[in-house]
Structure formats: C-alpha cells, structure tokens
Amino acid sequence: MTTFCLSVSNAGWWHGGGAAAALALALVYGGIAQFAAGMWEFVRRNTFGALAFTSYGAFWIGFYVLLKIPAIPAGTDTVAIYLLAWTIFTLYMTVAAAKTSTAVFLVFLVLTVTFIFLTIGNWGAGHTEMVKIGGYLGVLTALLAWYASAAGVINDTHGKVLLPVGPRA
DSSP: OHHHHHHHHHTTSSTTHHHHHHHHHHHIIIIIIHHHHHHHHHHTTOHHHHHHHHHHHHHHHHHHHHHHOOSSOOOTTHHHHHHHHHHHHHHHHHHHHTTSBHHHHHHHHHHHHHHHHHHHHHSSSSOHHHHHHHHHHHHHHHHHHHHHHHHHHHHHHHTSOSSOOOBOO
8 A cells, every 4th residue: 555655656646645645654554564464474483474574564664764754864865775775675585475476476576676666766866757667666566465465365264265376386
C-alpha cells in the first residue's frame, strides 16, 4: 500500500496526494506494522520473512525520518544514497527469494529494478524520467506484492489454493 501510494506519485499520476499518503503510511503501515510482522516471523523461525519484513519496515520508518525529521539537512544525493543501499540489500534478498515462490520472487525482482531506477533518478538533478519509470515499476511491484499477500491470506483462510503462487524451491 505504501509502495503503491508513493509510486503513483513518482509516476506522476497523483500529484501531491500520493506522496503525502505514502509518508503517512510509511511510518505506520509500511514501517511499524511491517517491522512488527518481521518480529513475528522471527519467532516462527522464518529467516527470510523476518529479515524481509523487519528490514523493509525499517526502510519505511527511515524514509519517513529522512524526509520529515532530518537532524542534518539532506543533500542533493541523500535520497539516492539511501536508495542505493536498499538496492543492494534488495538484490541479495532477490537471490534468497528465488527459493520461495514465483510470486515472492517476482516482487523482489521488480522491486530491485524499481530501486535501480529510483536511485538513478534521485542522483543529482534532472532525472525526472528515471523517477517516473521507477514509479511505474513501483506500481507493478505493489500489484505483485498485493497478489502475493492476497494469495497467502486467501489460500490459508480457504485451506486450498485459490490464487497460485508457483513453487520455486
């Protein structure tokens, strides 16, 4: 949800409101709720889920802090450097996701490419088309993540596969 709201803003489809909605969601839903989900995955001994949820929860909390509560004014490349670090993290999580399901692997694969475009787009100035492409890819990432999430809850609730996720392991 957070990725969707920020991505529609980055894509230029929702001016102003998307970024504001994303920042509110970044702190609460993308951040705190996802971080808590990671802790629950840790208790379940799901290393991948624990690291993914906790880390991306921290990503969204950190992103909120970076944009809304800067102790030191951000430079022109601050967001790009932040995104570059997350691109690297997401790349190796994509390698790990290759052993989960096709649905989860696709989320991480497209998220990696999204981060690449957003990192380039936020480096320096004048790369608005790269941010826009990153926005389009972010919308695709959000749709893939919603599908994987819906499949998990719907399949579990119904006790059978209604939305296939494709085995990879």
